[in-house]
Amino acid sequence: GQNIDQPTEMTATEGAIVQINCTYQTSGFNGLFWYQQHAGEAPTFLSYNVLDGLEEKGRFSSFLSRSKGYSYLLLKELQMKDSASYLCAVRYQTDSWGKLQFGAGTQVVVTP
């Protein structure tokens, strides 16, 4: 399978910035998604990148470099409610329908 690698846990203080990195195998790449998941709840869609560059959505931004097999999710002005797991998912066009491959998630802990 295609490995999606992201750090297990990151800790930051309220108001700070945190960058969550995600690396993946580039062969067959066809898009990258970031989801936020609070404990015991459904993942919710945050962002989608298919071309190189930065996509900004309020306090959250996502960056993609296809040649390097690298993405990051940037969380600015951290709030306590941002404490959650952040899932990186890559779509691979390995067959006719392009399924998602998920990383294990990065647990972000925001401290006061």
Place this chain on the structure above:
Amino acid sequence: DGGITQSPKYLFRKEGQNVTLSCEQNLNHDAMYWYRQDPGQGLRLIYYSQIVNDFQKGDIAEGYSVSREKKESFPLTVTSAQKNPTAFYLCASSIRRGSDTQYFGPGTRLTVL
């Protein structure tokens, strides 16, 4: 409000019993998916369906079965053949197969005693 519902939120079963998890969506999405989530692991695809009356095995289909008789509904049965059924099960849907953002239901936590 449009969305995906899963019921129940928590489910307990004895070992050896089959159990069916419900997933319903009113988003008019063609494609639906079942994932399993275990601690420290990414979501793993169990089954997916691109259209009514059609479904395909995902990466970990052994011990599971599904049906897609209606566009809105995609129930998952965890059979007694599944060796490690205790997990958090997530249902998702997208407008079409694979090429669109997947939206998730609230999940069902299954515990087999």
